Amino acid sequence: MSASHNPISIQGVSLETIAKEFGTPVYVYDGEKITNQILTLKKAFEKVPLKIKYATKALTNISILKLVKRAGGEVDAVSLEEVKICLEAGYEGKDVMYTPSGVSMDEIKEVVGLGAMINLDSISILEQFGQTFGDSIPVCIRINPHIMAGGNAKISVGHIASKFGISIQQLDEILEVVARYQMKVTGLHLHTGSDILDAEVFLKGGNVLFDAAMKFPDLKFLDFGGGFKVGYKEGDVVTDIMAVGNRVSEAFLEFCEKYGRDLELWLEPGKFVVSESGYLLVEANVVKKTPQITFVGVNSGLNHLIRPMMYDAYHGIYNVSNPYGKPATYNVVGYICETDTIAAGRAIEEVRRGDILAIKNAGAYGISMASNYNSRLRPAEVLVWEGKAQLIRKREEFQDLIRNQVILDI
Template sequence: MQLQDRNYQIQGVDVLAIADQFGLPLYVYDADKIIEKIGLLRSSFAGVNLKIKYAAKALTNISILKLMRQQGVEMDSVSVNEARMGMLAGFEPSQIMFTPSGVSFDEIREAIDLGLQLNVDSLSLLEWVGQHYGSSVPVSIRINPHISEGGNIKISTGHADSKFGISILQRPDIRAIVEKYQIAVVGLHIHTGSDFKNADAFLRGADVLFDLASDYPNLKFIDFGSGFKVAYKEGDHITDVADLGRKVSAAFQGFCQQYGRELELWFEPGKFLVSESGHLLVQTNIVKENLTRTFVAVDSGLNHLIRPMMYDAYHDIKNVSNPSGDTKTYTVVGYICETDTFATDRPLPEVRPGDVLSFENAGAYGFSMASNYNARFRPAEVLVYDGAPYLIRQRETFDDLLRGQVDVPVLNSEIIEQQV
């Protein structure tokens, strides 16, 4: 995407025109960027039997799921409700990996009844599956490889203290339960977190899974999860996906030869596929000059994009209305009654009340983590597809805030004055 004078465009569509048509605040997604990322993954792993499983938790809008399915991408879910959304989008249950983390056995039973591919991440769950289903339900096993590498500790999942997966040190326990109940193990899974800059972490994880595979002769796939780093600002180091593809593919091909047959290689990208496609458009309410800094207050906050507050995540900000203005330094904040700072001391073209700003790289974990905190509405969502913007989620209304609340009649009586 390119900024040309006063005309910031997505697929040739003026962003300000989109803002005028659908109102603000607004999430806008570029379908071409998602398709580009899918193509990059496929071309990077051209030499293996690759399956891409979109990690739907990043952005679960059903139109995004339909776009993924249209592009031949399958799905990874972490809840039965995500899986049900995928099925509404047209995915077959067998195309959906279900990787729970500490959920109830009732939800596991529901997932099995739906026909999802169950990914087991605890010894207790493995035991339960064996007790109730024996060899009738094929499972994959999520391994914690004790690999600590990558970005923010809050999104790092493969270290020894992580709640995710079964420790590789419990390998004998896994095998004992599998043999006791004759559980059908069809896949091995690893996901060590996000923001890996090179192939080393994947190759170290590959060594763990390739060695473990010798315990299970009937595997169909090896699943490396995801963790590809995307750029959030100029000069950011990103994962070299082409280099990753060459190295991991070569290692995987060597493993398959040793294993005796070709398996499928799975990845579960979420942020990598949708992050750069997303833009959160907001309007400037107030420009407030204090003694120490100048604040830009916008009509959004941590209720719409919590990543900067939760992960200290950096999001580039563009002044869509005044891109050629003189550069000044601003602290961009939200309208929530909490400290919801999007950016501190950020140089931007002069911002005036009413200006439209765009928070970039907002496609992943933006709307999907949004809330109604402070009784605020969640924004609308728009997908730009084939050069035209389409509304894919309506803006919430006051009725949406009240939906599900129950009026208790006894509380409707007049206030009774206390007797002194």
């Protein structure tokens, strides 16, 4: 494996130096990559009035959210807590799209009070919202288009068996509720899944939205969700963002002409914005040879990056301590008391005890899905911005584990 593929530095800052300064495990993010991804989307959709609503569930660190804001992005949140974090990062309520699933009306009322755009995805909640607010609060409605899309069944969310959205087959029921309470629907939304490669899926979903939109006279925007596929390994096929932008923009402008006025096109990229910016730096604790397999045991695991175990996701792994070492085949495993395989049968530059390994694509759903399983601590986070590595989250300490326990005198 050539050293050119080994991410030994970010913006000239050595990953090994970062590991020594901040310790391991540690998440490291390339701020320049994040801003460039947003600029790429803007370029691809430059023909239409575009709003980029970064899907905060991918990575909610406040410094990252501020960086997204600096690049001209807004935000999509899926919980009350995410909304509050966005406000802490300097966003106004109007900059936040709130897209919950299965939450109580009490939570929705609290978010209304914070000024976010409300995106509803069930008939029952739509009914409750209409009863409570009538036409006083504009809403968006999430449509399930019954389209199977995405690279993995667990991340395909627009099909008929998905819990997300209101079935397009229930459009008449939606219209009845809206009319009953004179609700003001200013947006329609769909998200079919993740790891979508081409424009055809977006266009197929878009056609569902376009047809439904003709029934709603007060629309201000249509939201196409996200799901653009990023690269995980050399030679991966990724979404051609420029092609998607051109095709979807053309269809959108044709729709606006038919609708009678210009609307905004919203996107909700999450993984696309932050995945490739992030690395999880870990240390090789053990190199364990058996008759058939050589294991590398590292000081991290599914508690810090669950995607390989949850989705069978591929994450590139490189030895930043020995970038010119002769590649050998390893199973990289974590220190959690479970089957905890980060990578199997992987060719990596020769690994020695104490070497620092960089796990790629850890920017999305790394820290945001991390846990304290096995009573392990969650890592620190570091942002490399303008050529400088800066701490943006402290490493947890033991007291953080027991801080909220109420210890009885037994």
